[in-house]
Structures are given as structure tokens and as C-alpha cells.
Amino acid sequence: MPKGPKGEKRPADVIGNAVHVMRIATGEIEEGSPADDGKDPAAKALGAKGGKARAESMTPERRAEIARKAAAKRWSRQPE
Template sequence: MPKGPRGEKRPADVIGNAIKVARLAVGDEEETVIDDGKDPAAKALGAKGGKARAKSLSARKRSEIAKKAAAKRWKKK
């Protein structure tokens, strides 16, 4: 069964999915969200950390990191 953006189960067929979305929009059905067990505050800080690191790095250093990552991705095994 396909999963939605937050891990919720969705119907596999188009019509069933459309009916599910309509019921959610009208309020006939509640959407259940599965807790991933992570602290929301920690997730928010983690998202801020990457932006802060990118801001503190020079353009040259960011370029070096990106080239190294691209080389790893495209390296033949």
C-alpha cells in the first residue's frame, strides 16, 4: 500500500485515493500520523545546523565539499 508524505497509508488506486482525500478535506475521516520517535525540538535544531554550517563556510570550501561528494557519487565500483 502506498504511503503519504508523513508515512500514512493511502489507497493504491486513483479513485480510492480521491475518495480518501475528499473525506479528509470534509472532515469525515481523521488522518493518523505515525510518531517517528524523534524529538521535534531536536529535528528543528538539526535543520538549523545545516544552514548555519553552510553560511559559515566560504564559497571555496563549499565547492571543495561538493566536488568531493560528486566524486564519491559517480565513482565506479
Template sequence: MVGRIATGELEDTPEDDGKDPAAKAMGKKGGAARAASMTPERRAEIAKKAAAKRWGKD
């Protein structure tokens, strides 16, 4: 598929995910601000909890 896009056979246009671009931009800013305001220990705690949930370990 990459070759077909490179030769111009296919268009490389991103699909519309139905989300408001402005809302997506604000979400990115909010996530960065939240991470910056937390201590490294709190970020690690959240990351460990998310990994445990993701991989089914409690």
C-alpha cells in the same frame, strides 16, 4: 493514493520517524549556520566530494 487522501478515504498523517522534533529543529539551524560561515569555494569542495562519494567516483 492522493485521490483517496483528497476524498477523505485515507488520513494524511506523517509517520513518526522516532526522532526528537527539537533535535531536528536544532540540526536544521546548525546546518544553515555552518553553510553561512563557509566560503562558496569550501561549500563547492564539500559538495563535489559528496557527489563523488554518492556516485562512486573518486
């Protein structure tokens, strides 16, 4: 998804982006206010730290094992 100059998410399609710009121009929404995704900011910060700590504590062999398992799962899916 495209991001604005301040890192906020923007609609990827042309019509969605036009509607977003129109809402900013008419004052329905503020330009710099990112949408609330309903998640606790503190929990999001801890989650990001936890993932990094987990990756650093793993051996390269374990990371490769997890990556192989994930790739096998992705490629085993049947197209709908």
C-alpha cells in the same frame, strides 16, 4: 514522496495510497496526523538550524570542495 495538502507524507505507489485512503475511511488512522518518525522534534529543529548556520559560515570555496567530494563519492559507486 507525494505530500498531502497539509504537508503530510503519502504513499507514492497506487496500492499503498489506496490502502492509506481505506484506513482513513474506516477510521483506523486520522487524516491529519503525520506518522511519528521516532525523532525528537526539538532535535530535528536544532539540526535544521545547525545545517543552515554551517552553510552560511562556510566560504564558497569550501562548499565547492565538499560538493566535489560528494559528487566523486556518488559517481564512484558500482551498480549492484
